[in-house]
Amino acid sequence: MLDFTGRVAIVTGAGHGLGRRYALDLARRGARVIANDIDAAEGVVAEIAAAGGVAVAESTSVATPEGGQAIVDRAMAEFGRLDVLVNNAGIARTNEFAGIVYDDVLASLRVHLLGAFHLLLPAWRVFRDQGGGRVVNTTSAVGVFGQRRSSVYAAGKMGIVGLTRVLALEGEPDDIRVNAIAPVAQSRMAGDVYGRLDPKLDPAYVSAVVLALAHHSSTVTGEVVSAGGGRVSRLLLAATEGIFEPELNDDVAAARLNEVCADERVVAVPGCAMDEIDLIRASFPELADFRMAPR
Known part of the structure; x- marks a missing residue:
């Protein structure tokens, strides 16, 4: 069993479902937990205490910058450090796109995508000062692959993927590992x-x-990991072989676009944007010595 003794973890949306389970399991393994939930934090903290663990209830909303700062400040005030951030808080706003109202767009993004930013901005400073940290963001197969009636939710969850990828690159020199989980589990949101x-x-x-x-021994970073029912897999953003046309114009593009979009011959899983751009560079033999550099 992984040991989190001496570590401090924030879990948002910790009152129910997956967040509750994360908080209980982290505490059971020795972590001191800030259990954040706007309406049910006290219950999971009571469970942790009854099992001999240490946790603090925090009911501030993640939907504002002030809320995110307050949650991180609470961890520092109570325990003097922060080692793990699990961005789990979420809300459900499903509808066909034609039926969406803008208030639902704002409500969803403020929790799912901006909520992650609201926690990460203050937590990032703590992690850099401490020389390390672990972040587990929450995305969804709905964001990566799409699903009807889920445009707002999917947009936020795919935003989490981009955020995760960039922060993994920026955090690596400071031993800040950032990944995203795409969970499949029983929950109130899933119904x-x-x-x-x-x-x-x-x-x-x-x-x-x-x-x-989330464990300090993990070196995995920048990944989107699907987990559910005992199955664990890596979700990929990949580049196919595609086509190369030195004299490409709109007529050629129109004639071959269906072919390009049906191509499933993966040739690369780029580690960053410049890796994907390097596939263009590789089409030019005269640039063989000019590999695109990550930056």
Whole structure:
């Protein structure tokens, strides 16, 4: 069992479902936990205390910069350090795109995407000063692959992927590892989506992966990891072989675009944007000695 003794973890959305499980499991393994939830933090803290763990309830909303700062400040005031940030808080706003109202857009993004920023901005300063930290953001297969009635949610969750990738690159020199979990589990938000599969989707399976990513021994960074029902996989953003046309124009593009978009021959899994751009450079033999450099 992974040991988190002496470590301090913030878990947002910790009152129910997956967040509750993360908080309980981290505390069970020795972490001191800031359990954040706007309406149910006290309950999970009581459970942790009853099991002999240490946790503090924090009910500030993640939807504002002030809220994020307050949650990080609470960790520092109570325990003097911060080692793990699990950005788990979420809300459900599903509708066909034609039925969306702008208030739902703002509400969803303020929690899912901006909420991550609100915690990460103050936590990042702490991690850099301490010389390390672990971040587990929450994305979704809905963001990566799409799903009807989920445009707002998907936009926020794909934003989390981009944020995770960039922060992993920037945090590596300071031993700040940043990953995203794409969970599949029983939860209030999921409701009856999974049907007969639901009994197989114990949150414990997802929590096991979150704890592995959050542990100080983990060197994994910049990844999107799908977890559910005991299955764990890497979700990829990849580049296909595509085509190269030195005299490309709109007629050629129109004629070959279906071919390009049907191509499943993966030739690279870029580690950053410049890796993908380097595939263009590689089409020019005269630039063989000019590999694009990450920056």
